[in-house]
Ligand SMILES: Cc1cc2nc3c(=O)[nH]c(=O)nc-3n(C[C@H](O)[C@H](O)[C@H](O)COP(=O)(O)OP(=O)(O)OC[C@H]3O[C@@H](n4cnc5c(N)ncnc54)[C@H](O)[C@@H]3O)c2cc1C
């Protein structure tokens with residue numbers, strides 16, 4: 004008996020109607036050019052972090068620049084290099100960008116030496132953003148460890164500006180010690196004026212600290228979580244993701260409703276240089292924001 008295999012024309016499958024876009028040319032946005040920008044202010048926050056207000060010089064380019072919480076820019080110091088930095092301010096502020104930068108090496112060290120008036124380059128915005136639309140009508144839990152509060156700050160502004168779209172917005176923020184708490188001068192404003200619930204915790208208290216002491220997961224004891232109607236956004240050191248997301252998972256929150264922001268060394272920001280790959284994904288294009296289910300299925304993501 005001969006087995007008759009029906010003819011199957013792969014070109015008739017809708018998703019194969021054109022050649023695969025392996026280079027993602029279609030998704031690319033024209034962000035190869037650095038926009039000339041000027042530092043308006045360089046505000047020290049801690050001994051390691053400064054908040055920079057940076058304005059794109061050309062009014063038309065400034066007007067065209069828009070971003071969503073979670074996206075990042077490539078900040079260029081001419082003659083020194085470029086670094087990926089999350090946008091930390093409000094997406095409705097079209098006057099200047101707020102970037103909070105930790106001094107860790109060559110470019111960030113040089114940036115910390117610059118003062119108001121200095122010129123830098125901005126490319127972007129790049130990457131995926133937090134699911135602000137999908138979170139509508141749900142409780143939002145923002146969990147930040149250390150520098151992780153930086154990308155979450157633009158989410159906090161968004162939450163305030165679209166307050167009616169969300170139910171409870173809770174922020175859990177953990178730092179190594181009280182001197183490392185970023186934006187502590189805004190915490191009271193976020194609590195009282197924005198109507199957000201904010202719980203902070205430090206690992207190593209000083210003599211003046213009268214708040215919670217411990218790890219960020221200890222704060223879950225104080226926060227009732229409705230697993231059926233909550234989204235969580237987690238930003239911080241990768242080691243934190245596992246502990247926090249496992250904890251949330253044990254509370255019944257689906258991993259598809261937990262979002263994390265991955266950090267990789269980046270060069271081009273647009274899927275060209277292959278510096279930021281995790282498996283077959285580019286952190287600069289497919290991320291940095293991923294849902295935790297995807298992250299768990301990506302080899303060596305965290
Ligand atoms: C999407 C994204 C958003 C980011 N947002 C911010 C932000 O808002 N604020 C901020 O301060 N930093 C942020 N970073 C990290 C920042 O890009 C790096 O700290 C910066 O590139 C270091 O450059 P450098 O020349 O000063 O240090 P280098 O001299 O290149 O390196 C100094 C040290 O830092 C390590 N390092 C460098 N880059 C990274 C990286 N991407 N991840 C982990 N370790 C690294 C190096 O291995 C080395 O040990 C972000 C990174 C990514 C990918």
Ligand code: FES
Pocket residue numbers: 268269270271272273274275276277278279280285286287288
């Ligand atoms: S940074 Fe170059 S491919 Fe992602």
